[in-house]
Amino acid sequence: MVLLKIRNVTKIFGGLIALRDVSFDVNKPEILGLIGPNGAGKSTLFNIISGFHSADKGKIIFKDEEINGLRVDQIASSGIGRIFQEPTLFMQESVFENVFSGFHRRYREPVWKAVFYTSGAREEEVTKKKRALEILEFMDLISARDELAANLPHGRQRALAIAIALASEPDLLLLDEPVTGMNPSETMAMIEKIRRIRETGITVLIVEHDMRAIMSLCDRIVVLSLGIKLVEGPPDKIKEDERVIEAYLGKQVV
Ligand SMILES: Nc1ncnc2c1ncn2[C@@H]1O[C@H](COP(=O)(O)OP(=O)(O)O)[C@@H](O)[C@H]1O
Ligand SMILES: [Mg+2]
Structure with a gap:
């Protein structure tokens, strides 16, 4: 089933064509x-x-609906979670608070609920707390739940960013360079996590420069160069594609 369709997307910044007529599907x-x-x-x-x-x-068509033109929060509510290339954590809040606040991106509570603090709201609060702890457990962050986000090492901050995105219960997760700056063992652990995220039914679109990580993790790969889609296909095909080797891979994986 096609979850996301990118169709003829073009983006121009000033005179620079950042994307030119890019189309592909994410299943x-x-x-x-x-x-x-x-x-x-x-x-x-x-x-x-x-x-x-x-x-x-x-x-951009997500779950058969056009989402271009929607606001950031509307797109998040429709089921697209993301982590940014630069970490965007609440550095002065705890690990737990960071994930707990992630729920609000998906579930917007009406104001009256917060004002009167009904038993329904209280129940929802308990459910969210439980779910936040489950996500922290899943991302191996449970022992760090009371630490300030600012005090986590880089690799754990990336894991926390993913935990926050998972709190919005996305159908599609966009990961921009999740293992960049990680050491080999952190990278391995993160790759394994991403596999497990997919096993829970979440579709993953990932940008990453670590070619080993990409080749071992991805079912398919889309290659962009100067805003144009060069080629798409399974990792084995991408590794051998002359245009890709020339434009990008060099001698890295061949
Ligand atoms: N907000 C922006 N304003 C102007 N130019 C931008 C902006 N964002 C990206 N670009 C330009 O668009 C091109 C693509 O950038 P980017 O999407 O960040 O590439 P990548 O993530 O593949 O490294 C680059 O030439 C970059 O300088
Ligand atoms: Mg980038």
Whole structure:
């Protein structure tokens, strides 16, 4: 089943064409890698999918509905979670509070509920707390739940960013460079986590420069170069594609 359709997306910044007529599908539940040299347009495409930028041309169709033009929070509520290339944590809040606040991106409570603090609201609060703890457990962050986000090492901050995104119960998770800056054992652990996230039925679209991680993790890969889709296919095909080797991979994996 096709979960997300990118159709003829074009984005121009000033005179620079960041994306030119890019089209591809993301199927449920696959792990799709989006790779390409710096400046290829990968983050721009993530920004367009999640509503931070608008496309100058083309359509984004998620669960059979056009989402281009919707606000960031509406897109998040429709089931798209993301982590950014730069960490965006509440550094002065605890690990637990960071994940707990992630729920509000999906479940907007009416104001009266908060004002009167009904038993319904209280129950919801208990459920959210329980769920936040489950997510922390899943991401191996439970022992750090009372630490300030600012005090976590880099790798754990990336895990926390994913935990926050999971709290919004996404159908599609956009991961922008989740293992960049991690040591090999942190990278391995994160790859394993991403596999497990997919096993829970969540579709993953991932941008990452770590070619080993990408090749071992992804079902399919889309290659962008200078805003144009060069090729898409399974990792084995991508590794051998002459255009990809020339534009991007060099001698890294061959
Ligand atoms: N907000 C912006 N304003 C102007 N130019 C931008 C903006 N965001 C990205 N670009 C440009 O668009 C191109 C694609 O950038 P980006 O999507 O960040 O690439 P990638 O994530 O593949 O490295 C680059 O040339 C970049 O300088
Ligand atoms: Mg980028």
